Structure formats: C-alpha cells, structure tokens
Amino acid sequence: MSSTATRYERSQVPPPVSAEPPLPPPPKLRRRPALIAAAVVSICLGAILGGWAWTATTNTQEVLAARADIERGAIIEADDLVRVRVNSDPALKPVGASSLDSVVGQRAAVDIAAGSLLTPSSYADSVVPAEEMSVVGVALTSSQAPGMNLQTGDRVRVVATPAEGSEAPTGVPSFSEAEVVGVRVSDDTGQLVVDLLVPRAEAAALAAQIATGNVAIVLDSRAR
Template sequence: MSNTATRNERSHVTHPPSAEPSLPPPPKLRRRPALIAAAIVAVCLGALLGGWAWTATTNTQEVLAARADIERGSIIEAGDLARVRVNSDPALSPVGAGSLESVVGQRAAIDIASGSLLTPSSYADSVVPAVNMSVVGVALTSSQAPGMDLQTGDRVRVVATPAEGSEVSAETPSFSDAEVVNVRVSDDTGQLVVDLLVPHAGAAALAAQIATGNVAIVLDSRAR
C-alpha cells in the first residue's frame, strides 16, 4: 500500500516549466578603417573646394577687354569693348568696367589685340604724333646729352654741332625746338635714345642732321 501511494505521489509531482530558449547575441559591427578614411578625405575635399570657390568669387573684378583688334590711333567705340571678370592680380592694372563711358571716345595709344585687357596706357586723349607733327629719334652719347635725366614732356633744342676736325663758327648754331615723348636705353649700343616730337615740315631736315651725329640736346626750362 505504501509503495503504491509513493508511486502515485511521484506521478502527481509537477515539474517547473522549462526556461525559454536564450536569444542569440546581436552581431558585432565590424569597423572598416578604409571607409572611415575615405569619408574623412571626402569631407576635407569638400571644405577645400568650398573655400576655393568662395575665394575665386570674392577675388574677381570686372574689367574692360577688346572685342576685336583696335588699331593704334583709332577712336575707341562702345562696341569695341566687352566687360569680363578676371581674378585680381597686383601685377596687373586693368581698367575697371566702371570706366567704360570715359574710355569710349578716346584714341588707342597702342595696337590693342582682340581679347586683351585694357590698361591706362592703352588709350589717350590724343595720338602721338598728332596731325602735322612727326617723331624723330636721336641716339646720344654722354657728351651730346644734358647731365640731367630727360623726361617725357621736356622741351629741348636739338643743336647742330660742327663736324669733327672743323672749326667752330662764330655764328649762333642752328637748332630745332622739340618735345621729348620717350626716353630709353638701346640694348645694342647702350646709348640713350630720345624720341622727339617736332613739326612735320622740319622733321626731314632734322633727321638728316641727326644722322651725321653732329647734334647735341639742350634742355630748356621745365617751368610751365
């Protein structure tokens, strides 16, 4: 009897519910250094490009350029010019687009090629030489030029001097009045070369006298 009761008790023993199956751990994220580096590089490049774009747009200026070839001495018209935007450069001195109205009507002082930027020296109120005037060049040694440096605009006299070996005449030497329009030093001879503005009528005779080498330059007063 007791054995039977014991078996019955065992048969009625309740077992605790089994524990729920455990969830698998979340997958570990793998870091990819190459992708991280690429992202950093992309961000840096974007910042650099943004800075370059900002600099490029803020350091530009609108200037005047020639639409077509403009010959020296011709009157500059509005249709000859175009407004262009270029990067600012301290080495350049282009004419700003705001000066368009003051440039129109001026004369080209030099030959201006199509597409080139205008500078203050590209145009002038008048052309040299003007009508009925001529420019004659003279190469001078130190004994033929004044001790003071000649400058554009100086008024001078070109004096005819005696030929070497000839006697000095007691008469006042002949001379021609002129105005200095340019001064430079010859790369070939090292001589001072002066371009003189003279009346057209006397240019040929003066050029012939200069060709002999028997001339000297006298600087007159700079007072105006």
C-alpha cells in the same frame, strides 16, 4: 473516472499559439575605422576646395581687353572691347570694366593686340602727332644725351653742334625746342633713339640736322 478523463483531455489540448512571431535580436553594429577615416577626409577635402573656390573668385577683377587688333590712332569702339576676369596683381594696372563708357570713343595711343589688357596708357583723347605737329626720331650716343634718363613728356632742346674737325661756332648755337614722346634702345646699334614732337614747320630742317649726327639733346624741364 470522470475526473480522470477530464484531466486526460486537458493534457491533450495544445498550448495556445502566439499571434505575432518573436522579434529577432537587434544586429550588432560593427565599427569600420576605414570608412570613418574616409568620411573625415572627404569632409576636409570639401572644405578645402570650397575655400579655394571662394578665394579664387574674390581675388579676381573684371577688366577690359581687346577683342581684336586695334591700330594706333584708331577710335576705340565698344565692339573692339571685351570684359574678362583676371587675378588681382599689384604689378598690373588694367582698366576696370566699369570704365567701358569712358574708353569708348578714345583713340588708341599704341597698337593694341587682340587679347591684350587695356591700361591707362593704351588710349588718349588725341593721337600723336596732332595736326601741325610732327615726330622726328634722333639716335644718340652717350655723349649726345643727358646723363639722366629721358622720359616721355620731358621738354628738351635739340642743339646743333659743330662738325668733327671744325671750330666751335661763336655765340649761342641754334636749337629746336621739342617734347619727348618716346624713348627706346635700338637693337641693331645699341644707341638711344628718342622720338621728338616738334612743330611741323621745323621738322624738315631738324631732320636734316639730325642726319649729319651733329646734334645733342639738352633736358630743360620735367614739369607735366
């Protein structure tokens, strides 16, 4: 009897409860090809943009530009200039920003508009014409100018020629020596207009001769 009761009591005791709940099974990871492709595209795009930014910064140079209008002949001050970055181009020859100190104090050789890049021909040690010199312009037809294109710095002679219908003068015709300081083609007449640097004492007589149209230009030397 007692052994039967003991077995009965043992059968009524509930099984021991675990202290920790059972761990859930790990979730199954689902692959999403669209997200993977988007991540790859983002990485490639970032690399491309980074390369472009690096190329853009390494292909630029710091140069000098005019902050405001600078008139021809004016002394260039530091406040007249500004440093800017531009893309490198073999066709351009701007003055580097490192040349600022050497540019300041020079005179503008031409009118420099605000925002324009400075080039070596934009400034000079002195203005043209200097003291005791004058610039005289002469408009030439093809028969009055040399066959070779005239250039700034050419040494020429302005030769007085006979008037139409008159006889050629005997002996050597009178002439004036000059230096070419500018060459352009007139928009109105299509003639070649040459600016000549001559001594001030000869300017008036040369201008009077040029006004008659009875002149010709002779190219003598291109030695600089």
